[in-house]
Amino acid sequence: SQKIEQNSEALNIQEGKTATLTCNYTNYSPAYLQWYRQDPGRGPVFLLLIRENEKEKRKERLKVTFDTTLKQSLFHITASQPADSATYLCALVYQAGTALIFGKGTTLSVSS
Amino acid sequence: DAGVIQSPRHEVTEMGQEVTLRCKPISGHDYLFWYRQTMMRGLELLIYFNNNVPIDDSGMPEDRFSAKMPNASFSTLKIQPSEPRDSAVYFCASSAYTGTGVTGELFFGEGSRLTVL
Numbered sequence: 001s002q003k004i005e006q007n008s009e010a011l012n013i014q015e016g017k018t019a020t021l022t023c024n025y026t027n028y029s030p031a032y033l034q035w036y037r038q039d040p041g042r043g044p045v046f047l048l049l050i051r052e053n054e055k056e057k058r059k060e061r062l063k064v065t066f067d068t069t070l071k072q073s074l075f076h077i078t079a080s081q082p083a084d085s086a087t088y089l090c091a092l093v094y095q096a097g098t099a100l101i102f103g104k105g106t107t108l109s110v111s112s
Numbered sequence: 113d114a115g116v117i118q119s120p121r122h123e124v125t126e127m128g129q130e131v132t133l134r135c136k137p138i139s140g141h142d143y144l145f146w147y148r149q150t151m152m153r154g155l156e157l158l159i160y161f162n163n164n165v166p167i168d169d170s171g172m173p174e175d176r177f178s179a180k181m182p183n184a185s186f187s188t189l190k191i192q193p194s195e196p197r198d199s200a201v202y203f204c205a206s207s208a209y210t211g212t213g214v215t216g217e218l219f220f221g222e223g224s225r226l227t228v229l
Contacts, residue, residue, distance in 0.1 A: 034215075034217065034218075036218075041222075041223075042222060042223075043116075043203050043205070043220030043221055043222050043223055044155070044203075044220050045220070046217035046218060046219070049217065091218075098143060098167075099143075099145060099157050099160045099167075099168060099215070100145075100157070100215060100218060101157055102147075102154060102155040103154065104153075104154035105155075
């Protein structure tokens with residue numbers, strides 16, 4: 001069955017550094033994936049979508065890469081700020097349907 | 113638009129009681145999803161609808177769970193009878209058909225936190 005793994009449950013970094021989060025998947029070949037941010041007590045919020053042929057996508061301080069050979073996506077936040085502290089979730093389309101399945105997320109803490 | 117609206121935000125009930133969670137998707141969205149989130153299992157897809165029709169309910173854990181979407185602006189998730197292991201945050205999300213074969217971004221509600229004693 002499809003499996004999505006995000007590298008660690010928690011990541012602690014200092015303000016100004018680059019945060020790198022990893023999403024690995026197995027038994028699957030998604031055409032695209034999405035990244036979401038979730039704050040405590042809130043629903044996830046969409047950040048970025050990247051297609052298999054895009055390799056890299058940027059949005060302000062965010063950058064996402066997609067390596068279909070390694071079956072891995074990397075999510076980078078440059079010049080991190082305490083306000084970036086949240087849980088970040090990656091998501092893949094479920095089989096041939098249109099629903100997304102999510103990884104468990106990585107909780108990022110940025111200290112000042 | 114007000115976004116996806118869920119109710120109740122919090123529900124505490126006793127084992128064996130019926131629980132009904134409600135969702136109003138964003139107007140014009142074609143897809144509606146129900147997810148459940150726990151610390152142990154993360155965000156799990158329970159069921160989703162396209163144009164009010166259930167497409168995949170393979171994530172519904174047991175027959176105690178049922179979901180309906182009687183019209184484009186309303187959906188319910190019902191648990192009967194409820195059990196302590198059903199305690200979780202239940203999210204509803206909606207998205208629009210993109211016409212490109214790519215699932216549009218999901219817009220989530222704030223969730224319904226269910227505690228079954």
